Amino acid sequence: MSTILVTGGTGYIGSHACVALIEAGHQPVILDNLTNSSVEVVSRIEQITGVRPIFIEGDVLDSPLLDQTFATHTPEAVMHFAGLKAVGESVEQPLAYYHNNVSGSISLLQAMERAGVHNLVFSSSATVYGDPASNPIREDFPRNAANPYGQTKLMVEDIMADLHASGGGWNLACLRYFNPVGAHGSGLIGEAPGGTPNNLMPFVSQVAVGQREKLSVFGGDYPTVDGTGVRDYIHVMDLVDGHVAALDYLSGQDGVLLNVNLGRGKGVSVLEMVEAFERACGKPIPYEVVGRRTGDVAQYWGDPTMANELLGWSAERGVDEMCIDTWRWQSNNPWGYDS
Numbered sequence: 001m002s003t004i005l006v007t008g009g010t011g012y013i014g015s016h017a018c019v020a021l022i023e024a025g026h027q028p029v030i031l032d033n034l035t036n037s038s039v040e041v042v043s044r045i046e047q048i049t050g051v052r053p054i055f056i057e058g059d060v061l062d063s064p065l066l067d068q069t070f071a072t073h074t075p076e077a078v079m080h081f082a083g084l085k086a087v088g089e090s091v092e093q094p095l096a097y098y099h100n101n102v103s104g105s106i107s108l109l110q111a112m113e114r115a116g117v118h119n120l121v122f123s124s125s126a127t128v129y130g131d132p133a134s135n136p137i138r139e140d141f142p143r144n145a146a147n148p149y150g151q152t153k154l155m156v157e158d159i160m161a162d163l164h165a166s167g168g169g170w171n172l173a174c175l176r177y178f179n180p181v182g183a184h185g186s187g188l189i190g191e192a193p194g195g196t197p198n199n200l201m202p203f204v205s206q207v208a209v210g211q212r213e214k215l216s217v218f219g220g221d222y223p224t225v226d227g228t229g230v231r232d233y234i235h236v237m238d239l240v241d242g243h244v245a246a247l248d249y250l251s252g253q254d255g256v257l258l259n260v261n262l263g264r265g266k267g268v269s270v271l272e273m274v275e276a277f278e279r280a281c282g283k284p285i286p287y288e289v290v291g292r293r294t295g296d297v298a299q300y301w302g303d304p305t306m307a308n309e310l311l312g313w314s315a316e317r318g319v320d321e322m323c324i325d326t327w328r329w330q331s332n333n334p335w336g337y338d339s
Contacts, residue, residue, distance in 0.1 A: 008081030066111035077119035090149035101152035183329035190329030192336030230299035263302030
């Protein structure tokens with residue numbers, strides 16, 4: 001059994017990653033400041049797996065706490081999810097995003113260096129590609145982030161590349177993913193955003209459960225199949241399986257840097273996703289087409305070939321399963337972890 005430090009481990013993706021790690025025989029140690037998550041998640045993970053992960057409330061910017069955590073728990077690797085992630089908020093509060101996402105990652109990497117821990121799986125994002133010239137997006141496409149959130153991911157990727165080039169046996173994986181959706185099949189953990197959701201799926205599910213009157217569809221005049229934006233949606237359990245596969249790949253290496261897309265390699269429009277959710281919940285989803293959002297691109301989806309070939313990973317769950325699992329989570333927990 002390996003001990004893995006999971007920063008942001010009570011968040012949406014981090015919590016599902018902890019379940020996947022436990023099921024793969026690892027022991028997660030969660031470090032989370034609970035800015036956008038709930039400590040209730042720890043008990044839910046225990047309900048699912050029968051194993052209660054170690055939980056430390058704290059921040060990746062707290063160097064003494066990081067040193068204490070590495071000394072006490074001696075993790076062999078780190079999965080780094082701790083980061084602010086709302087594109088619109090990043091435009092309004094760029095300093096908070098650079099401080100938390102970039103300075104926080106530097107603080108973590110410095111603590112890892114002091115502790116002699118050199119394996120890191122980093123939660124990056126397809127936002128580093130900006131508006132791509134063509135689809136599907138490959139890992140060698142130019143990076144051109146269009147907002148501060150994307151810039152923070154790009155900067156951390158560059159820091160990791162420089163760290164790898166410096167020698168020292170660092171094994172680093174930057175996992176670029178697209179639109180994570182869905183929930184664990186138990187309905188015990190899922191996406192529980194605070195305030196108004198920034199992403200499509202939690203907004204749709206809140207309309208379905210009666211929290212919101214209707215969905216706003218941003219843009220109906222894109223050059224796509226039905227005029228709405230097209231994205232590469234991936235089930236969160238497929239996504240975290242990709243993280244475990246990357247962790248396994250790094251184990252035993254002596255100096256490797258991976259930049260890998262995690263996606264289904266298929267584009268799905270907003271309205272196609274709404275129709276799938278209507279099938280899942282058995283009721284119509286009222287929506288209104290409104291103006292485009294600044295910074296949104298018409299369509300993008302990834303090419304997952306490298307992850308398939310290098311990591312032996314591929315996404316297995318389709319759109320219907322994404323919607324069914326989201327609805328199970330939302331209907332069982334209409335107000336998230338406060339239900």
